[in-house]
Amino acid sequence: MANQMNAVIVNLTEQNWILHRSYGTYRVRGSEDGEPYALTRVEARTAFMDMGDKRTAPVHISAAELANDLCREINSDGGEESNFGVFVAESEIPSEDELERAHEKLVAFYRRLVAGADREWERSHSYLFINDVERRAAQYLGLEKEWFYQARETVECPGCGEKIKPGVAVCRTCGAILDRTKAASLGLAPHRPSRKTAGAALP
Ligand SMILES: [Zn+2]
Numbered sequence: 001m002a003n004q005m006n007a008v009i010v011n012l013t014e015q016n017w018i019l020h021r022s023y024g025t026y027r028v029r030g031s032e033d034g035e036p037y038a039l040t041r042v043e044a045r046t047a048f049m050d051m052g053d054k055r056t057a058p059v060h061i062s063a064a065e066l067a068n069d070l071c072r073e074i075n076s077d078g079g080e081e082s083n084f085g086v087f088v089a090e091s092e093i094p095s096e097d098e099l100e101r102a103h104e105k106l107v108a109f110y111r112r113l114v115a116g117a118d119r120e121w122e123r124s125h126s127y128l129f130i131n132d133v134e135r136r137a138a139q140y141l142g143l144e145k146e147w148f149y150q151a152r153e154t155v156e157c158p159g160c161g162e163k164i165k166p167g168v169a170v171c172r173t174c175g176a177i178l179d180r181t182k183a184a185s186l187g188l189a190p191h192r193p194s195r196k197t198a199g200a201a202l203p
Pocket residue numbers: 157158159160161162171172173174175176
């Protein structure tokens with residue numbers, strides 16, 4: 001840590017992360033315009049723990065604890081042993097060594113995702129079953145995949161068999177929800193409460 005008041009979170013990808021934690025809401029920004037990584041600085045914070053009977057107790061959270069907690073939340077977002085390329089830097093600027101280790105972990109996770117998407121594609125040949133994280137993984141690794149392209153071709157709705165465009169949130173014919181996140185963001189489906197939202201920007 002550069003000093004005890006600050007900690008620096010390094011993000012290797014372009015993805016922005018919004019995290020709602022008990023001690024506050026944080027945005028960990030993604031890299032822009034070809035930056036190799038993005039830095040987000042966080043500070044120590046005092047949170048108030050509910051002791052019951054309307055009493056609260058102040059709890060000090062160091063910048064390092066806070067940064068580590070945010071990174072843990074982000075990296076675990078894709079299930080067991082997932083990794084999204086964020087980490088807490090040892091100092092103000094990440095070292096080559098730190099960057100390389102983080103990059104290796106991210107690449108290992110992304111390779112697993114791409115392998116999963118390959119298997120899914122082999123089975124279904126349907127764009128509907130390839131998700132955005134898998135596409136981002138292929139893009140990050142510079143892999144050209146048949147399933148990456150969502151051209152203008154149509155796919156079959158699993159609900160009614162009607163021809164629909166890939167990426168459609170809700171089937172026009174039968175009302176099947178094909179992309180829950182997108183449908184929810186358009187107000188077309190009940191939104192499940194989520195503690196964090198990937199890829200969103202702060203208002
Ligand atoms: Zn349908």
